[in-house]
Amino acid sequence: MTAKIVTDSACDLPQSLIDEYNIAVVSLTVRFGDEEFVDRVDLTPDEFWRRCEASAVLPETAAPSPGAFEQAFRDALEGDYDEVVCINLSGGLSATIQAADAAAKSMADAPVEIVDSQTVSMGQGTIVLAAAQLAREGSTAAEVAAAARSMGKRTQVHAALDTLDNLKKGGRIGAAQSLFGSLLSIKPMIEIREGVVEPSGKQRTRARALTALLNIVSTAGNIERLSVMHAACEDVDDFVSRLSENYDGEIIVGDIGAIIGSHAGLGTIGVTFQVQS
Numbered sequence: 001m002t003a004k005i006v007t008d009s010a011c012d013l014p015q016s017l018i019d020e021y022n023i024a025v026v027s028l029t030v031r032f033g034d035e036e037f038v039d040r041v042d043l044t045p046d047e048f049w050r051r052c053e054a055s056a057v058l059p060e061t062a063a064p065s066p067g068a069f070e071q072a073f074r075d076a077l078e079g080d081y082d083e084v085v086c087i088n089l090s091g092g093l094s095a096t097i098q099a100a101d102a103a104a105k106s107m108a109d110a111p112v113e114i115v116d117s118q119t120v121s122m123g124q125g126t127i128v129l130a131a132a133q134l135a136r137e138g139s140t141a142a143e144v145a146a147a148a149r150s151m152g153k154r155t156q157v158h159a160a161l162d163t164l165d166n167l168k169k170g171g172r173i174g175a176a177q178s179l180f181g182s183l184l185s186i187k188p189m190i191e192i193r194e195g196v197v198e199p200s201g202k203q204r205t206r207a208r209a210l211t212a213l214l215n216i217v218s219t220a221g222n223i224e225r226l227s228v229m230h231a232a233c234e235d236v237d238d239f240v241s242r243l244s245e246n247y248d249g250e251i252i253v254g255d256i257g258a259i260i261g262s263h264a265g266l267g268t269i270g271v272t273f274q275v276q277s
Contacts (some may be wrong), residue, residue, distance in 0.1 A: 005087065011122070063095040113145035117155070229271045
């Protein structure tokens with residue numbers, strides 16, 4: 001049995017890895033006022049951030065239709081694959097997984113496994129990549145899905161934001177929490193906890209915020225699949241270099257795209273890793 005890995009465009013995986021492992025990506029949509037774009041089809045991450053800087057309105061996002069997932073599943077099963085594993089961004093943050101689940105149920109007995117990654121961005125992306133590697137090695141869809149669910153429980157995502165305005169206006173964090181990011185140029189820190197965004201602290205400057213991220217990684221114990229995601233950050237290379245001083249493995253860097261970027265905002269930088277079981 002050969003399993004096809006399907007995900008959504010919130011995973012923020014580099015396109016080179018998507019191509020290498022033949023991962024199918026179902027795109028969410030992003031709107032600026034009356035203009036709507038298909039994520040990473042009509043709008044690359046770079047184009048998204050340029051538009052954000054020029055736009056007077058915050059972007060809004062929408063989940064794919066069940067039909068979009070059904071088409072991806074059928075393309076896989078009518079092609080070279082016997083089974084499908086679909087790994088989506090947290091169901092606590094988006095209706096995307098509901099659309100994927102509806103698509104799977106509409107296909108009767110089709111061999112499709114739906115997995116809630118319980119995370120976002122490169123946290124989701126690293127799970128998708130590991131699943132694709134397992135599938136390439138011959139694991140069944142059930143085995144891949146079980147491994148992905150286990151990884152979801154062990155995945156941590158931590159990020160430093162330049163502003164909480166996007167999260168506040170997008171409804172992804174309590175309005176009262178926006179107050180701690182509005183004074184004295186304080187940089188809010190967030191994490192994904194049990195599939196939702198939670199505030200995790202604040203730092204007075206960006207330099208201190210990045211040092212806090214480095215400290216989180218260095219004190220996390222035995223970790224694997226360390227990755228960095230960033231929203232058009234000029235200091236990302238320096239940050240990755242500092243991370244590599246205490247981590248021997250490969251560090252994958254992903255661009256935060258329109259879906260997560262609409263809520264996180266320009267200048268966000270984060271780390272994700274899995275605590276070894």
